[in-house]
Amino acid sequence: MNKEYLNKLDRIICSDYANIAGMVVQKNGVTLYEQGFNGFTPSDPIHVASVTKSVFSALIGIARDKGLLTDINRKVLDFFPEYKVMAGETTIQNITLKDLLTMTAPYKYETEPYEAFFASPNWVEKALDLLGGKGKIGNFVYSAMVGTQILSGVLARVTGKPVLDFAVDNLFSPLGIKIEQNVVFHNKEDQLAWFAENKKSSGWVVDPQGINTAGWGLTMTPLDMSKIGQLYLKGGLWDGKQILSTEWIEESTSVHSRWGKLLYGYLWWIIDDKDRIFAALGDGGNVIYVNTKNNFVVSIASLFMPVAKDRIELIRKVIEPTFDI
Numbered sequence: 001m002n003k004e005y006l007n008k009l010d011r012i013i014c015s016d017y018a019n020i021a022g023m024v025v026q027k028n029g030v031t032l033y034e035q036g037f038n039g040f041t042p043s044d045p046i047h048v049a050s051v052t053k054s055v056f057s058a059l060i061g062i063a064r065d066k067g068l069l070t071d072i073n074r075k076v077l078d079f080f081p082e083y084k085v086m087a088g089e090t091t092i093q094n095i096t097l098k099d100l101l102t103m104t105a106p107y108k109y110e111t112e113p114y115e116a117f118f119a120s121p122n123w124v125e126k127a128l129d130l131l132g133g134k135g136k137i138g139n140f141v142y143s144a145m146v147g148t149q150i151l152s153g154v155l156a157r158v159t160g161k162p163v164l165d166f167a168v169d170n171l172f173s174p175l176g177i178k179i180e181q182n183v184v185f186h187n188k189e190d191q192l193a194w195f196a197e198n199k200k201s202s203g204w205v206v207d208p209q210g211i212n213t214a215g216w217g218l219t220m221t222p223l224d225m226s227k228i229g230q231l232y233l234k235g236g237l238w239d240g241k242q243i244l245s246t247e248w249i250e251e252s253t254s255v256h257s258r259w260g261k262l263l264y265g266y267l268w269w270i271i272d273d274k275d276r277i278f279a280a281l282g283d284g285g286n287v288i289y290v291n292t293k294n295n296f297v298v299s300i301a302s303l304f305m306p307v308a309k310d311r312i313e314l315i316r317k318v319i320e321p322t323f324d325i
Contacts, residue, residue, distance in 0.1 A: 005322050006033065012318055013037060017311070019284060019303040021046050022222035025323060026297045029230065032323055034223075038303060045179075045202045045219040046301045047194060049282030052218035053148055055171075055228060057101070057267035059155060059163070061248030062170045068158045072097040072266075076131070079154045083128055092132030097154065099137055100147045101266040102257040106135025112144055118191055123207035124153035140259040148215030148267070149207065156211050163212035164204050174243050175227045179219065182206040195304055216282075225299035228280070229288045233297055253278040253290075271312060279312065287311045296320070 013020050014037065021040035025033035034042050063069040076095050077083060085092060091106060099105040107130050120126035127146045135141065152163055159166045164182060172179055183203040185191045194205065194217070205217030212218075220228075231237075232253070236244035252266035255273050263270035271277040276292040285308035289298040298315050302308060 009033070009318065009322055010035065012314075017285065017302075017309055017314060019305045019308060020300060021303050022301045024222045024226040024297075024299045025319060026226055026230065027323060028295045031226075036222075040200065040301070042222040044200045045221050045224070046200065046286075047216075047304070048218060048220050048225065048286040048301060049216050049284060049304075050144065051220070051225065051280040051282040051286045051288060052214065052216050053267040054280030054288065055167075055218060055220075056148065056151065056155075056214040057252050057265075058171060058228070058231070058244055058248075059167055060097075060101070060151065060266070061244050061252060063155060063158060063166075065245045065248060066170075069097075069154070072101060076100065076128075076150060076154070079157055080124075080128060083125070089132055091135070091137065092128070095131060095137060097151065098256075098266075100143075100151050101252075103140055103142050103147070103259075103264055104138050104257050105131060105143070105147055106133055106137060106139065106141060107131060107143065107146060108133035112146060114145065115188075117145060118185070118188070121208055123149050124209065124211060127153075140257050140264065142259065143215070145213070145215045149211070149213065152211050152214035155214075162210060163214070164206075167204075167212075171243065174238055174241065175224075175231060177220070177224045177227060178202075179204055179224075182210065182212070183217070220301070222299045222301045225280075225286075225288045225301065226297055229290045229297035229299055232278075232290050233292060233295060281311075284308050285311045287315070289315050291320075294320075296323075 020037050022036045022042040024042055036042050073096050095105045127149045130146050156163055181203040183205045202219050205213045232249050235246040236249050253268050255263045255270050257264045268278050269281050271279055280288040284304045285302035287300040300311055
């Protein structure tokens, strides 16, 4: 790659995408670009926000591959027999795991009540309290935190172990990803700091019951993120071992719902269904981008900011042409 083109890419990132902390670009399994910004390196972990959802989708797939979660069309309440449904509530009784995975479950709110959710003593129970209502199952309703916390509660129950332990044993360790500790919030200030301080912190946030957050709260390095991308690009195969079934990868990165023109799989955004391009996207501009047609993976870790410039546009209009995709 011509050094002039790389320098131009660096300048574009620093001027127009100034909150990027690290980026890795790979084609055919070969790293073509690896760079850190803002005092970070591609080996420094950072909170990747909703990219967590897509990583968690892989864990659901692994649980299904192992026969621990046999049917994603099962009703959510099958996994919480102790939960008491309020009189007159019917919608919640028909919501399935697939509805949560595809963001097509309805909720009893217009705006996700983050503060009330965090302040509750049991996040999974609170999430169940918010599930259902008068909305229609099948309509796309993006839930940043609530619905995925229910999925995490389900995963902990069917595996019989903490989500992080299951992830380490079946995904992180095989890929050489080191995420070894839970992150506990002791107060509201801890929660706010996690989102806003942009520290080089490592771990995965847990709720008061020790259940890891499935919609956010995971830290990864850009190199870690690229490993997830490569795993999906290779059909779930890693160092000769099938970590995740090809069937789950194809199913979870196919279109199952849509939000206007935006397409969605099982906690993955579908960029181009025809050419099999999909991405994990998180607030601030965190991305794992997988182009299966061209064997191309881009991972971008970003510092938190309320509104970030579109990374998919950066990848498709600048990065792919730069590397002759």
